[in-house]
Amino acid sequence: MTAKLTVVRAGALTTVQDAGRRGHAHLGVPRSGALDAPAMRLANRLLGNGPDAAVLETTLTGCALRPDRPVTVVAGGAPCPVTVDGRPVAWGTPVRVPAGALLDVGTVSAGVRTYLAVAGGVAVDPVLGSRSADLLSGLGPAPLRDGDVLPVGAPGRQPALPGAAPWPAPPAELVLPVRPGPRADWFAPAALRTLLSATYRVSPHSNRIGLRTEGPPLARAVTGELPSEGMVLGAVQVPPDGRPVVFLHDHPTTGGYPVIAVVGEPALAAAAQAAVGTPVRFALG
Amino acid sequence: MTDSRPLDVRPAGRHALLVELPDAERTGAFHAELLRRRAAGTLPPVEEIVPGARTVLLDGVGDPEALARRLTEWDVPPRAADDGDVVEIPVRYDGPDLAEVAALWGVTPEEAAARHASYTYRVAFCGFAPGFGYLTGLPGELHVPRRATPRTRVPAGAVALAGPYSAVYPRSTPGGWQLIGTMPDPAPLWDLAREEAALLTPGRRVRFVEQTPAGGAA
Structure with missing residues (x-):
């Protein structure tokens, strides 16, 4: 028999995430998946899970769960206090949670998203090959609510990764390497210079769809409407207010605002952990 | 090319x-x-x-x-008009904006319905929501603007027009398109049990088949 997790406190926004859905963008299906994918994979490796086993992605305030059987978990990504029945336990390394005990993943001390992985993975039914919750289109499991019960898969036999895990610290300043995007020529010559020299800040309107920024607006050279075109993960799209938006995993598959630059995918993990107000710089790279 | x-x-x-x-x-x-x-x-x-x-x-x-x-070295042949399989979408032309669209076209609502159903469309691309296809094929003189104020809720199955495109809403969402009709059972538009979940995939051709209020073909 495998364990079940009862959600005692869902937190501000907790979703099931894995590596996401590939190959369906032409049908309007976003990629979705864990925003800090390296954190998800490291948490899974520490438990002997496959790298892309489904985990829980929390937002700022964590979550609390009660397993009906003993489970082994790792909370990683954004650092936070973790307790079992009120007693502090380790963050970032495997923790055994007895049957019926209350596992509480607390409010982050830095960063945004803590990943809670469980040995065996979160075993909700996949949709189009993924268990990820896609908040743009509503595919996959809905965000957790208090009282939900989550199935856990059978733990694997491969040994867990030993030793201390190298969890990167959330960024005090987010530096995003970019290459010019497909519509860089839709902007005034000064716009790319502004993008590459100004300091932006993470906007409170950021979410799983995009990292929104506050800072100097980027002026367009071509003012017409852009016919809808495919959008990549990491696209720096510029809506009419001129403030760049970095597309994260739940981004729409097609869009009608020009993309001035594209952020390399490896940098998006740090973007997922950049709290509201964090300075953001874009650098050619 | x-x-x-x-x-x-x-x-x-x-x-x-x-x-x-x-x-x-x-x-x-x-x-x-x-x-x-x-x-x-x-x-x-x-x-x-x-x-x-x-x-x-x-x-x-x-x-x-x-x-x-x-x-850049490819020689891409033009696409034949009959290339791609055809999907038939049953429609009741009963949308709340049908009269307004008919007025823009300078015809009666009945004529607007017959005209919309007379063309063969093609799915140009998808977006907005899973299974939402943008269908081209309406001649330029029949293109209509979006509504000035979007609706907070467009029902699933709504057959709609905006600019050069026709579409069928696979699910209920907010929307700013002109609603001219209803696909009585929109479930096939997005069916996760099917090999390809979307019915209106890019490249497919689409015909709208007018249904009478009693449910049969007109």
């Missing part, structure tokens, strides 16, 4: 290319050629082939520069 205008291949990050074409027709032909070559095994691995209105995005490409050089 059959005319001499080259493809405009634009960078889209380390693993993607955005290919821009002169018009919707050649975009469709280029997309069809990509799918043919992928099926034949002569296209390098590409994770996503995402058509847009005038573009095709190739994402998840190992060597975008090498692929870009190959693309």
